[in-house]
Every structure is written in structure tokens, then in C-alpha cells.
Amino acid sequence: MLVPVKPFGSAKSRLAAVCSPSEREALARAMLRNVVAAAHGFRIAIVAAASAQDVRRFALTHGARFLAEPEGGGLDLAVQAGVSQLAAVGYERVAVVHGDLPFATSLEWLANEPGITIVPDRRGDGTNALSIPTGVGFRFRYGPGSFERHCAEARARRIEPRVVVDPEGLSADVDLPEDLDDPSLATFLSSARDGVRQH
Secondary structure, eight states: OEEEOOOGGGTTGGGTTTSOHHHHHHHHHHHHHHHHHHTTTSOOEEEEETTOHHHHHHHHHTTOEEEEEOTTOHHHHHHHHHHHHHHHTTOSEEEEEOSOOTTOOOOHHHHTOOSOEEEEOTTSSSEEEEEEEGGGOOOOOOSTTHHHHHHHHHHHTTOOOEEOOOTTTTTOOOOSGGGGGOTTHHHHHHHHHHHHHHO
């Protein structure tokens, strides 16, 4: 499983109006820990900027491999580079899962899906998880509207994507202040904030 991550200190900048920098960092760490725990059946690689020493330390202390992304390449190139590195060492399938999924539980089913599986966010706009064969030349196209672009990319490879809407797990991410209005997130966010106060 490949997890693209920003340096914790600059994560979740769109939450700046409602969370302090230390709260955003604690929330990013807590969500990533949840995703790593949900991937207990996977070998995990975390891809981030080479300069992200905080992410590198997190990866090493959680038994994950750290992959350095191309400098200044953005999310698309980071994921593309990560998948290419994993393919080069023999992986025939990679699940790409974002690290901001507080309700993710078991991710093992992603590894067992044939073809291409796409999990959109709860708005049906972004892409929270993908499972792809590494040898089909899939090109990643993140950003607004990425769900439709990824579906189109799969079809361009002559593979009809399997779309899995999972509102209580992988479809629920945290990007915008209104995402924090979800009552189910209250306990999770409170725990992250408690972690800030304890430090």
C-alpha cells in the first residue's frame, strides 16, 4: 500500500480557520496512524518530500518504507514515482490510499480486487483510494474532479473501473472546515487535540 503524505507541519492548511497549526499537525498524525493500523495486512510505503524528516521518522517507527518524491512535482508525480518504485522491486498491484481517513478500518479487500478499483470521497469529486495493476500505465490525475478523471483513465486503459462508495470508511476524509462538523469526528478530533495539550 502506498500512502502519499505532506510534511506534518504543513498538513491540512485548509483547516487553518478552525484549527491551530499544532492541532492540524496532531490531526494529520492521528489520521495517518489510523490508516496505517487499517493496513495491517499490507506492506506499507509512505511517499513524501525527501526533506520531510518528520514523515520519515513516522514511517520508520511504524514499520513502513519511506519513499522520496520528486522535488516540486505535486501529488500526481509523487504517487506516480511511488508506484514506479514499487513496480521496479516486483509489486504487480498497488493500493494508493490517502492518509486523512479517520474511519478507515480494514483495507485488505483493496489488495484482492481485480482490475482497477476506485473509492471516491463522500462528495463524489475526489479520489480517496485506488487499487491498480502496476503494469497498465495508469496515470494519476488528482485535484478537483479527480474521481471522474481516474474513471476515464481506467477506461482509456480498456479497464472498466469498479467504483466502491464507502461513506463510513474510505469515503470520509478531512479536507475542509465543514468536514469537521461530522458528529462522528468529534471524538477523533477531541483525542487529537488532547494529544496537543499533553505535549
